[in-house]
């Protein structure tokens with residue numbers, strides 16, 4: 001009886017200590033969506049139960065090692081016992097009940113995080129080796145970054161063009177594989193204005209680690225301005241215009257766009273050969289093409305290579321570049337990327 005009480009006290013004390021140390025969990029990123037609430041709640045509950053079970057197993061083990069160690073001069077065997085039916089039933093039924101209860105809670109969270117809303121913003125998300133693109137059918141626009149208005153539920157329709165990828169923004173807590181030939185869905189209600197990143201969470205080839213795209217949660221008014229800018233209907237407010245962007249700004253924008261649109265996953269900046277030709281010294285370079293002809297990489301060629309990449313393939317490379325940059329990049333953005341390419345010597 002003495003040992004029982006000791007073990008119970010030890011387990012309770014260690015459990016309380018670990019629960020105290022892990023609450024709130026310091027390893028989680030910012031929770032930036034409404035769906036993060038129920039997900040974190042369920043995760044926390046799992047964590048608490050796991051901590052208790054861990055302490056139960058290891059606490060009893062630790063106690064037994066210390067309390068029942070062999071005494072000097074004791075050479076006898078331990079007491080023999082066969083089984084304990086009551087204990088076995090208990091340790092089968094109790095965990096079963098806990099697991100069933102957690103499935104019930106999990107179903108509740110699933111229902112909460114997949115529930116539709118009336119004013120959802122539909123975004124078609126396309127994943128491919130190795131970039132993301134985003135279409136907004138309600139507005140007729142597309143982009144290489146995912147911009148969402150805060151407080152409005154987004155209904156993401158996820159597609160894959162080649163292999164399985166996985167849409168994951170850790171701050172939103174939800175993750176969904178994209179599967180070729182199927183449409184998958186995710187509902188996210190961003191709550192925290194800020195800049196995040198979607199990363200691919202399924203190993204999908206050499207560019208997997210670089211398969212990132214910016215995710216911006218904007219105040220609704222700013223989101224509307226962004227939509228108007230992409231539509232080309234935005235009018236600068238009186239007096240707020242100022243002069244246009246300088247050459248340096250344009251190069252910086254081009255560099256940013258090259259990162260955001262996944263270009264860097266396939267085009268190296270240091271001359272090494274990746275899936276696509278290196279960008280080092282690309283401007284003005286003479287390229288041998290697949291059909292035996294050759295071409296000088298001038299502005300016109302670079303523009304064609306971005307908008308219609310399959311038309312003039314450089315010898316030694318496959319036709320792998322996404323063909324939709326003409327849709328997801330504005331003409332001014334393509335200009336900026338070309339301005340950036342000119343600076344890469």
Ligand code: CUA
Pocket residue numbers: 127128129130164165166200201202203204205207208209211
């Ligand atoms: Cu796409 Cu990993």
